[in-house]
Amino acid sequence: MTAWNAELDGGRLLADELAGKFPDARGRFGPFGGRYVPETLIPALERLAAGVHEHLHREDFRRELELELASWVGRPTALTHARTLSRRWRAAVWLKREDLAHTGAHKINNAVGQAILARRLGAKRIVAETGAGQHGVATAAACARIGLPCTVYMGEVDMQRQAPNVGRMKLLGATVVPVVNGDRTLRAAIDEALRDWVSDPLGTYYLLGSAVGPHPYPYLVRELQAVIGREARAQMLARAANLPDAVVACVGGGSNAIGLFHAFLADRQVEILGIEAGGRGTGLGENAASISFGRPGVLQGSYSLLLQDEAGQIQETHSVSAGLDYPGVGPEHALLRAAGRVRYESASDGEALEAVKECCESEGILPALESAHALAGAKRWAQANPGRRILVGLSGRGDKDMPTLQATLIAQLDQERGR
Ligand SMILES: *Cc1c(COP(=O)(O)O)cnc(C)c1O
Secondary structure (H helix, E strand, C coil), rough: HHHHHHHHHHHCCCCHHHHHHHCCCCEEECEEEEECCCCHHHHHHCCCCCCHHHHHCCCHHHHHHHHHHHHHCCCCEEEEEEEEHHHHCCEEEEEEEEEHHHHEEEHHHHHHHHHHHHHHHHEEEEEEECCCHCCCCHHHHCCCCCCCCEEEEEEEEHHHHHHHHHHHHCCCEEEEEECCCCCCCHHHHHHHHHHHHHHHHCCECCCCCCCCCCCCHHHHHHHHHHHHHHHHHHHHHHHCCCCCCCEEEEEECHHHHHHHHHHHHHHHCCEEEEEEEECCCCCCCCCHHHHHHEEEEEECCCCEECCCCCCCCCCCCCCCCCHHCCCCCCCCHHHHHHCCCCCEEEEEEHHCCCCCCCHHHHHCCCCHHHHHHHHHHHHHHHHHHHCEEEEEEEEEEEHHHHHHHHHHCCCCCCCCHHC
16 A cells, blocks of 8 residues: 555545645656656656746746736636525525636636746647637637647547537637547547647647646646636635635536635535536446546546446547536546545536526526536535535536537427427
């Protein structure tokens, strides 16, 4: 047993240690994380880690980032007291409104931060991958703003499914390259982006979109998204005169969740809840709940929990929300779950759709289908903990989900109203 496991078993890994001491010098979150990549990528990752170390917490970098966040992204985002949901769920419900951030979700916090970093590291161009297209749009926008050319790799299948986002990226000046290899979706797109990066690791910067991948990405993305929780914690203290009793966010790769959670990890009285995509059932291939149903393994350069079969083959996943439809999860979440600091549950497609409807009708806010998973988890918690305070990370807005909503909720509404 490693010293780390002994600490965990003895319950001696304290909440404030979780908030402060990971990743370690090797990029590990306890047993998770690290760098499981081909030899050719190691120098590029080491250079990036050194660049992150040098720039990320420097005063001039902070100042430039804060100015972009305030004047271009629209931060701080609002904290909204959800009056009607509070009444219906018999709890005090607060929403952290990342749906109000530029391009409609939290992803821009990371994209603009890494674009600024890339320019400081002397990169001449940015490459990125995208699945549903949201990270591609955020990256294209950030690159236009910061003044770097941008190439986005996207699976051919995803390009057909997410045509409006492909158009957005093109308008924002990005070159979108269709990936026709492999599964022609996100995983193949990541491989292509990495190949591009390795062919010119000095001039090219690889802008990864969630708290996943090899070190230093999970750390870098967490630090750039942690602004969500820092703001929300201060806003709760100012507006509710108290910390929340619980904090909840949806978990795909885990970036909006770790960004919200981080400021609360050391507050031991605050319960923390991550909600994964429960899809249409518990069987393999029916969901995208990597923590609830996954086992440890290596995916895209990092050791974490992932959905795999007996032979270790990565499983197909399903979720009504494209942004949660991913077979892995960031290594810090695997640690937080192992340490018992965060509880992970799932919400089904049906529960998420129901939560979209309830949030729309109650609060006049159309949440992203991803964020609706957090709302569904919050509702469950609120009903089990009457009269208490819960803070929900509303990671994005639902405008992008109109095709799915049209075929489900809206068709149902039309039917009920006899049209
Ligand atoms: C991409 C996305 C997610 C999932 O990504 P994380 O890295 O888990 O945050 C969640 N919500 C929205 C709105 C997204 O666009």
